[in-house]
Amino acid sequence: MSEAVLPMSATPVATSRAPTDWNGEAMRRRIALRYAAERRFRLLGLCAVLISAGFLAFLLISMGANGARGFMSTQIKLPVDFPRSPIMIDPAMLSTNPDQVLANANLPQVIESSAQAAFGKDGDDYISSGAVAALRKAIIADPGILTRKVTITVPASAGIDLAAKSDGSEADEAAVVKLEQARALSTGFNGGFLTSSDGTDPTVVGIWGALKGSLLTMAITLALSFPIGVFAALYLEEYAPRNRWTDIIEVSINNLAAVPSIIFGLLGLAIFLNMMHLPRSAPLVGGMTLALMTMPVIVIAGRNAIKAVPPSIRDAALGIGASPIQVVFHHVLPLALPGILTGTIIGMARALGETAPLLMIGMRAFVASPPGGITDPATVLPVQIFLWSDEVGKGFIEKTSAAIIVLLIFLLTMNSIAIYLRNKFEKKW
Amino acid sequence: MTGMMIVMIIVALALIGWIVARARATRLGIEAGRLATNSRPSQHGWYVALWTALPALAFLAVWANVMPSLVLDSVLTSPAAQSLPADDFSRGAILSEAGAIASGAQTAAFNPQSMSLVEPYRAAYGRYSTIGAVLAAILAFACGAYAFSRVRPSFTARNRVERVVMWTLLLASLIAIITTAGIVASLLFESLRFFSMVNPLDFLLGLKWSPQSAAMGYGNEDAFGAVPLFWGTIFIGAIIAMIVAIPLGLMSAIYLTQYAKPRTRKWMKPMLEVLAGVPTVVYGYFAALTVAPALRNLAAGIGIPGASSESALAAGLVMGVMIIPFVSSMADDSIAAVPQSMRDGSLAMGATTSETIRRVLIPAALPGVVGGVLLAVSRAIGETMIVVMAAGLAANMTLNPFASVTTVTTQMVQLLTGDQEFDSAKTLAAFALGLVLFIVTLLLNIVALRVVKKYREAYE
Structure with a gap:
């Protein structure tokens, strides 16, 4: 080993330094x-990765644990004695106009008195306001029950629901014990969560309204941003002359991709609502705002995909007499399409999770019925999550997490499709 | 007749034009022989279809804008309108209510007078929309017939259709400019209105932010000092979030690129990217529900005064985690851009991997990393939902991370929800804040991209 440092002696200047003793104690x-420093550094890196991954896992698990309960609901078997209840109904009318008749039939009073009869004077506190709907459904299904005493399964109130599934207030816990002794409690999948809309009672709210709003908004966004994005990408990559205008277009697209999303909300508010007087809270305006935000993403992804198509394809097509338009639409675009679609899906996934610009254009209103069209007031999934997170009722916590799970499932599906497309159609030229 | 139906009719006419013209071009082409034809049959079809649809649709667009005033005129001349009140405001309210009832958007009237106007309204509306539809259909047919008459083998349909396609592509790419101009114009316009009420210097340098008091009529002085907001934004987005994101992001990038086996890397990298794909509202909920209470209990436990359940730290921490993949991928790119020879040289001198990374790779990649961090800061200060849900509304200037601060984006959301009167300084202030945010993020992006570009050139 010591020979390795010997060349020092070859220099004319004599140094007093002794050869390094590589086997010495100090060395x-x-x-x-x-x-040791090397190992520490490596460990530090591993820790950084693990902390990030751990945070993700913690986030998902805590959402999952809370949200899973949101999909379940507690139900109470409520004995209803119709002949003795204060129901005001004419069975003969029931077949002609059931909705009208049942709306005036004093059903809330029926629930209240039945619950008090069955579970004591606090009985009606155990029952959710959604019980009326359950009762109505039961009567429509079998009007014959009006003449006898039946047991109907109705949703439990938010407090009982919480106490039965996790921990509630002391009074509710006691009530749950009492109900369990009476064998009146059961827990099942909350199908209503996927089919109903926003409400004030956490036991009857659902996400269908928000989900439909999201789907309508996304449809508008896709219909606007996809053609515009693809056309702009084609123009910039294939036809644009190198001049100042093209530079301005490129700079503005790159800037738009970096503008904070809330600014797009301000744009939508100032232009679409205040100048063009389009309806507030509507999927139309939300979709247009999000389309402006998604378009730059599609343009940038589209340009990369178009750039990846080798020039030989264009030359060959031009060589056999195709016009520049035919070259692009018959050859370049089909070859670049998988890449463009991947970028589009990623952009759409971002738009689906976006909240801030939609708050600006008023999509935070309380909407209790699913939108019928693109100009109806609507809300979307992320905004619904935001609205529920603001609710004071403790029952909304698990509903919020459940809505987050639904949103994450959608995003995960979209991203998986994007990755699948990329892997399946990726071409190495 | 609804607008949708007339559009469908025009599209159907265009389709018929396409089919007929294509068939005719095919027949004429066969008669004339292949070499004598300029365009393919389907291009003739497109030519006729475009002539059928475009002028008619353009006419409909114009008509939709002109029609309301025509309808209004004819309603005002109707006998029922003679009893309308003279002042513009109540008159306008009655007219718009009658219009809403006539179109079915509203079922009952608040003002009994508007009920009498519904019938004239409906009649005029029906009359003018029928006129519009008939004119559009005639226009579509006439233009289609004109185009059809030009179908012959020597006609240059292809060039004309392609010119339309080219213009469409150009227009699509101009949308980006229009959007940018729209953002700048709307922000500037509303901000100027705001600055006509509030002195810009008071806004940019004032230390007191209380828009509610201004809205309640205490005057605009001293109510719109935005410095506490700027401080809160910097404190959360540029300080706390970066203290989390820079070390974690940088070390993750180093570990994944320099140490991890390819197989681990293949799994780990997408997992980090999932962090960037989680919607911000989910982070915000997580910060508000889980992180913030834990931090408040911690602060109370070790006796820090002023601990709030809406702390700057909770929002900053979670935002930092959101930014990790962003910093990590930027660092990844810039480390990968350092020439392999520099790394090899260092290793050949006997340096360990970590010494190479710390002494050679990071200094060489530093400009790229700095550029990436600037981009990350610009993203963090524009982030809205996390701070809306987890940071507070109190405009404090504090260094205590457990206290509540507010940010620019939080206040924008706060100012623009609730009442929507566009003449009060309170709502217009949101646009002024938006303008500041826009300019700052733009500058950060420009500087960052310039730094990154310069650094890339250094090794090319």
Whole structure:
């Protein structure tokens, strides 16, 4: 080993430095220190990755644990004695106009008195306001029950629901014990969560309204941003002359991709609502705002995909007499389409999770029925999550997490499709 | 007749034009022989279809804008309108209510007078929309017939159709400019209105932010000092979030590019990217529900005064985690851009991997990393939902991370929800804040991209 440092002696200047003793105590310690530092550094890197991954896992698990309960609901078997209840109904009318008749039939009073009869004077506190709907459904299904005493399964109130599934207030816990002794409690999948809309009672709210709003908004966004994005990408990549205008277009597209999303909300508010007087809270305006936000993403992804198509394809098509338009629409675009679609799906996934610009254009209103069209007031999934997170009722916590799970499932599906497309159609030329 | 139906009719006419013209071009082409034809039959079809649809649709667009005033005129001349009140405001309210009832958007009237106007309204509306539809259909047919008459083998349909396609592509790419101009114009316009009420210097340098008091009529002085907002934004987005994101992001990038086996890397990298794909509202909910209470309990436990359940730290921490993949991928790119020879040289001198990374790779990649961090800061200060849900509304200037601060984006959301009167300084202030945010993020992006570009050139 010591020979390795000998060339020092070849220099004309004599140095007083002794050859390094690589096996000496000091040198060994030094190397050990350096290796220890190396291991520490490596460990630090691993820790950084693990902390990030751990955070993700913690987030998903805590959402999952809370949200899973949101999909379940507690139900109470409520004995209803119709002949003795304060129901005001004419069975003969029931077949002609059931909705009208049942709306005036004093059903809330029926629930209240039945619950008090069955579970004591606090009985009606155990029952959710959604019980009326359950009762109505039961009567429509079998009007015959009006003449006898039946047991109907109705949703439990938010407090009982919480106490039965996790931990509620002391009074509710006691009530749950009492109900369990009466064998009146059961827990089942909350189908209503996927089919109903926003409400004030956490036991009857659902996400269908928000989901439909999201789907309508996304449809508008896709219909606007996809053609515009693809056309702009084609123009910039294939036809645009190199001049100042093209530079301005490129700079503005790159800037738009970096503008904070809330600014797009301000744009939508100032232009679409205040200048063009389009309806507030509507999927139309939300979709247009999000389309402006998604378009730059599609343009940038589209340009990369178009750039990846080799020039030989264009040359060959031009060589056999195709016009520039035919070259692009018959050859370049089909070859670049998988890449463009991947970028589009990623952009759409971003738009689906976006909240801030939609708050600006008023999509935070309380909408209790699913939108019928693109100009009806609507809300979307992320905004619904935001609205529920603001609710004071404790029952809304698990509903919020459940809505987050639904949103994440959608995003995960979209991203998986994007990755699948990329892997399946990716071409190495 | 609804607008949708007339559009469908025009599209159907265009389709018929396409089919007929294509068939005719095919027949004429066969008669004339292949070499004598300029365009393919389907291009003739497109030519006729475009002539059928475009002028008619353009006419409909114009008509939709002109029609309301025509309808209004004819309603005002109707006998029922003679009893309308003279002042513009109540008159306009009655007219718009009658219009809403006539179109079915509203079922009952608040003002009994508007009920009498519904019938004239409906009649005029029906009359003018029928006129519009008939004119559009005639226009579509006439233009289609004109185009059809030009179908002959020597006609240059292809060039004309392609010119339309080219213009469409150009227009699509101009949308980006229009959007940018729209953002700048709307922000500037509303901000100027705001600055005509509030002195810009008071806004940019004032230390007191209380728009509610201004809205309640205490005057605009001293109510719109935005410095506490700027401080809160910087404190959360540029300080706390970056303290989390820079070390974690940088070390993750180093570990994944320099140490991890390819197989681990293949799994780990997408997992980090999932962090960037989680919607911000989910982060915000997580910060508000889980992180913030834990931090408040911690602060109370070790006796820090002023701990709030809406702390800057909770929002900043979670935002930092959101930014990790962003910093990590930027660092990844810039480390990968350092020439392999520099790394090899260092290793050949006997340096360990970590010494190479710390002494050679990071200094060489530093400009790229700095550029990436600037981009990350610009994203963090524009982030809205996390701070809306987890940071507070109190405009404090504090260094205590457990206290509540507010940010520019939080206040924008706060100012623009609730009442929507566009003449009060309170709502217009949101646009002024938006303008500041827009300019700052733009500058950060420009500087960052310039730094990154310069650094890339250094090794090319």
